Amino acid sequence: MKKYAFGVDLGGTTVKIGLFQNDGILVEKWEIPTDTTDGGENILPDIAWSLKEQMERIGVSSEDVAGLGIGVPGPVDEETVVHRCVNLGWGVFSIRERMNGFLPEIPQVMAGNDANLAALGELWQGGGKGYKSAVLITLGTGVGGGVVLGGRVVAGCNGGAGEVGHMTVNVHETEQCTCGKYGCLEQYASANGIVRLARRILAKSEKPSALRTMERFASKEICDLARDGEYMSKMILDCWGSYMGRAMSYVSCTIDPDVFILGGGMSRAGDVVIDAILRYYQGFAFHVSQGTGVVLAQLGNDAGIYGGARMILTD
Amino acid sequence: MKKYAFGVDLGGTTVKIGLFQNDGILVEKWEIPTDTTDGGENILPDIAWSLKEQMERIGVSSEDVAGLGIGVPGPVDEETVVHRCVNLGWGVFSIRERMNGFLPEIPQVMAGNDANLAALGELWQGGGKGYKSAVLITLGTGVGGGVVLGGRVVAGCNGGAGEVGHMTVNVHETEQCTCGKYGCLEQYASANGIVRLARRILAKSEKPSALRTMERFASKEICDLARDGEYMSKMILDCWGSYMGRAMSYVSCTIDPDVFILGGGMSRAGDVVIDAILRYYQGFAFHVSQGTGVVLAQLGNDAGIYGGARMILTD
Incomplete structure (x- = not known):
């Protein structure tokens, strides 16, 4: 099993990012601003860039990263397709496909609605453990x-x-x-x-x-x-x-x-x-x-x- | 993949039983009465006996049977434990464990609430296909x-x-x-x-x-x-x-x-x-x-x- 995974929580003003060990320990946590200009086109590249930068800084190789899960403030289906997200200026597209373009070295990209992901997080390591x-x-x-x-x-x-x-x-x-x-x-x-x-x-x-x-x-x-x-x-x-x-x-x-x-x-x-x-x-x-x-x-x-x-x- | 499975629908007056091919074709269908005397103790043995009898009659060997799924008119949890079933006189017990005792030659026993199983059936071969x-x-x-x-x-x-x-x-x-x-x-x-x-x-x-x-x-x-x-x-x-x-x-x-x-x-x-x-x-x-x-x-x-x-x- 690979050592790490990234969790991303995409909000209307900031993007929260966490690097987790596979046992659920949060290793690093940081934020970047959400750039909603140009129909939110820069959001995913900004996240990709920030992940690369932090991996280099902390000394984590992409070979040790199992994947990346992104929470989005809008409806996302099981194939990671977002169905419009007004706060971000987003239309309908596959987050997995687009993110794979920016981060081909990360093997798995998942996405879900932010509230659903918060539920999953709470069930894993929070009130619902x-x-x-x-x-x-x-x-x-x-x-x-x-x-x-x-x-x-x-x-x-x-x-x-x-x-x-x-x-x-x-x-x-x-x-x-x-x-x-x-x-x-x-x-x-x-x-x-x-x-x-x-x-x-x-x-x-x-x-x-x-x-x-x-x-x-x-x-x-x-x-x-x-x-x-x-x-x-x-x-x-x-x-x-x-x-x-x-x-x-x-x-x-x-x-x-x-x-x-x-x-x-x-x-x-x-x-x-x-x-x-x-x-x-x-x-x-x-x-x-x-x-x-x-x-x-x-x-x-x-x-x-x-x-x-x-x-x-x-x- | 094994060739057959049994589907059982346990009602308050009759037990419906079907023998299915693994492609969803219903091969044989029959009914036996539900014996609710003695706290419904005879119901599962009656089903086991009827299955054995029919397998012999039709010429189906237990080696060709993948398992048996039973629908019960009451709450059943994911471990096949029934939580009281007033119409049948049943208390709390594991259907899988008890049925394994009567039919050890059948590898898999599953159970669920009858309404949930009807939903599963309709989604498989009925209105929800x-x-x-x-x-x-x-x-x-x-x-x-x-x-x-x-x-x-x-x-x-x-x-x-x-x-x-x-x-x-x-x-x-x-x-x-x-x-x-x-x-x-x-x-x-x-x-x-x-x-x-x-x-x-x-x-x-x-x-x-x-x-x-x-x-x-x-x-x-x-x-x-x-x-x-x-x-x-x-x-x-x-x-x-x-x-x-x-x-x-x-x-x-x-x-x-x-x-x-x-x-x-x-x-x-x-x-x-x-x-x-x-x-x-x-x-x-x-x-x-x-x-x-x-x-x-x-x-x-x-x-x-x-x-x-x-x-x-x-x-």
Whole structure:
């Protein structure tokens, strides 16, 4: 078995790159800026150049490198074909083919959606270590998701697997989601979504809340106040949990994973968000799946590079 | 490669058995009664005895048999362990281990949930032939489901994958589902469910309908009348489609399959049910999955034995 693999997490502003040993140890980690000019044409050559430069610097020969796994912020199918990626200016093309052109000495190139790769990374060396299948739900600006079954990423036929954030959880919603639909989980459960939910719940009530006195508040303030027992914040987090728990029960009714891993900024609130989810998840889930665990992600922003390397370093 | 495999579909009253060639041709098919006395202890020995008898009769040697795949009406995990099966009187045990005791000459024993195996069979030789991943939804007394990704059955960590019928699609339901929850898809979308839905919709309206003149009606009458353009039946089927389409969009947001296959009695209504589903599915699905196909199952009651054989006869 070769000694090393690269994991790459391609974001809209920076590219994170990690060099991993085949036992999962992260040896080196660095970043380069993402050049989105010219339809993102320079992104892959920039990565190739940076890898070559670092290999020379560290003294790693291409013969010791098993391959390179790249996470992309958009839909990628199982043949590494990206299906448009607005943030990068990318259209439809095979990442493997193009990368092979720039880095012919690296034997294997894999690619996947960044959320799916983060799930794979967390299952390998993070919060899901020891489990066989997991669904990662990232609670950031949006609600992302990644699905790993039996150690393999499920990308979906159109790259749409793990889009838990776009499950319609409220058929009566009148405001539009960024995806064009109405009532998506993301509209209530993302870091922005819970603030929107809070404003609605506060507007319908006369009850006092510290949130009313704040000029601006974010998911952190809601979670902190709920943890302190403030009535309105507990109500808001409870409503959030009802949407999350129901959406997660839909995931369980489809694939019944071993564990759910919560990532993204809002997951830092820890137990208080897990408790809010479980209160509802256990009621909505089919009886055999009611005990499915919910754990916190552990790799933070490195989950994607771990997942990229894991695409190459399979057991 | 060995020449043959057995597929077994274990039902509450009969056991269907098929002998398949490795190219998917069904050579022989027969049934034996299911003996549920003594906690279902005789079921596996009865199957073993029947297989031996038929092999002798047809002149197939155990050396030509690659194995035996069994579909069970209950949750079965990836190690062939059945987790209680009320209809058969079964507790928790390994089907493979027990069957090896009765049929040591058969090299491989696999087992899975009957709905999952039906999905595998339909994907192999039925409505899903040519696709890589499929979700089968059976519209019978209940709503069953089976998930196959990349040619492999997804059983789920607790055997709960494919339980699409127990997704909560109505949080305001006051009647209980057989599973103990409230508002499961099955309560509206099964053959019984649509009749219940019809009674509710008819009771809320004064509009005439041929259904009102019938002493009893079933899903067939509703679908037939809807196809003929009868207003109330169209309304009922439309409401049915809204539940089905939404639940199927949840499946797509989780695993984004190539195709949905509709099976069970109600699927015989054909286009009229597919149209009712698509009207809503396309609105609820995330944009990349809006074009996912919905096709009809083709193997009828034989889907399970095809799937059992397919567990053994992988590509």
